[in-house]
Amino acid sequence: MITKLNLDEIINSTLKLLDETLHPYASGIFILNKVDDKYQLYQSYGLEDKNITFTSESKLVIFLKKSHQPAVIKQIDGISGVNPEISSEMSQLKAALVLPLMLHDDLIGFISLGRKKSDEDYTKDDLDVLQDLARTESIAVANAQLLAEAAQAERRAAIGTMAAGINHEIGNPLNIINTKIQVFLTAVKRGFYHEKPKEEIVQECEAILNETIAQTNRIADITRRLSNFAKPSKEFKPESVNIPKEIEEALFMAGHDVELDRIKIKKEIFAQLPDIMADRREIQQIFFNIIRNGAQAIEGQGIITIRALSAQNGKVHIEIEDTGKGISDDKRHRIFEPFFTTKGAKGTGLGLSIVRQLVWRNKGEISFRSQVGSGTTFILEFPKGV
Ligand SMILES: Nc1ncnc2c1ncn2[C@@H]1O[C@H](COP(=O)(O)OP(=O)(O)OP(=O)(O)O)[C@@H](O)[C@H]1O
Ligand SMILES: [Mg+2]
Structure with a gap:
C-alpha cells in the first residue's frame, strides 16, 4: 500500500x-x-x-x-x-x-x-x-x-470522452447562427424584403446579429472552460476559491461525460459560504471526479445532492450524495487505491486516488458513508480561507 x-x-x-x-x-x-x-x-x-x-x-x-x-x-x-x-x-x-x-x-x-x-x-x-x-x-x-x-493521463482521457459532448455543444450554436442567416438570405433572394420598410429590415438584421453574439459567447465560454480544465497542472497555486462556482464548473464538465439529464441535481448551499484557500483547478477536479462517480453509480433515474455549509470548527463542509448502488463492505477499504475499479475497461481506478491526493494537498479531509442499494455520500472538509 x-x-x-x-x-x-x-x-x-x-x-x-x-x-x-x-x-x-x-x-x-x-x-x-x-x-x-x-x-x-x-x-x-x-x-x-x-x-x-x-x-x-x-x-x-x-x-x-x-x-x-x-x-x-x-x-x-x-x-x-x-x-x-x-x-x-x-x-x-x-x-x-x-x-x-x-x-x-x-x-x-x-x-x-x-x-x-x-x-x-x-x-x-x-x-x-x-x-x-x-x-x-x-x-x-x-x-x-x-x-x-497518471493524473495527467486521466485528465486527458476525461477530455477525450467529453470531446463528443463538446462537439455537440459547439455544433448547436453554430447551427442556430447558420440557419438564421440562411433563412434571411433565402428571403432576400426571393425578394421578400423588396417592398418592406427599411426599419423592418434593420430590425431583422439586428435580431440575427444579437443572436449571433449570444451564440458565439456560448461557444467562447465552452472553449474557455475546456481549456481551463485541460491545462496540465504545473505547480500548486493557492488562491481564494468560491465553492459554489467551482461546483457549477464541475457539473458543467461532468455533464459532458455522463448524461446528467437522467439525474436530478439538488443544491443546498449555505448563502454566506466562505471561500477557501486552495488551487482552483484541483478543487474543480475533485468535484468533477466525485460527481462523475456518483452519476456512474446511478442506473437510470436518480438524484445527486450537493450540500455546502460553514461548519463550527472553522471549516467548510461539503457533501456530495448520490442515490446510486452504494459501496459494499468488501470494497470500502479499497476505493482510494490507485487502479482499483469495478468498472472494467470503462474505469482507470485512478479517480479517487487522485482526488484524495488533491484533497490532502489542499489541506482538506475526505471521507464517505455508503449503504448498498440506497447510495453513497462523500464528505469533504477544507479550512476556511483567510
Ligand atoms: N459514488 C460511488 N458509488 C458507488 N461506488 C463508487 C462511488 N465512487 C466510487 N465508487 C467505487 O470506487 C471505485 C474506484 O473509484 P475511482 O473513481 O477511483 O475509479 P473509477 O471510477 O472506477 O475509474 P475512473 O475514475 O478512472 O473512471 C469505483 O470503481 C467504484 O466501484
Ligand atoms: Mg471515478
Missing part, C-alpha cells in the same frame, strides 16, 4: 530525516527531469544556490550511472575517494558523499550530503543505512512520478 504519493512530501520527509539523524552542514536531493535530461536540485538544506543542475556530461553523473555506488570525497573503508574532477563538482554541493537513486539500471536522481556538523567522518555503517534508504527512496520517487503522470 502506497501511503505517501506526493513527490514533495517524500523528498521533504527524507531530507528532514537525514538532517535530524546525521546533522550535515548541507544536503540536497536531485531528480532527473526527463524533458531536458538534467538533474535538478529539488529540495535542499544549507545550500544557498537553489538552481543547481547537472547534465549527463557531468563527471559526477557519469560516475554514479556507471558505478551505481556512492561517491565519497574521502575514503571510507573499502570505498576509495573520487578523483579531483568529481570532487570539485561535489564541492559545489558542499557534499562529502553523494548517493545514487537507481531504478533498475537508470539513475533517476541522487542525494548529496555534506560533512557532519559533529566533524566525525561518515562510516561504513552510515553508508549501509544510507544505501538502504536510497533504495526505498528510489521506489517512492518513481511511484510518485508515475502517479503524477
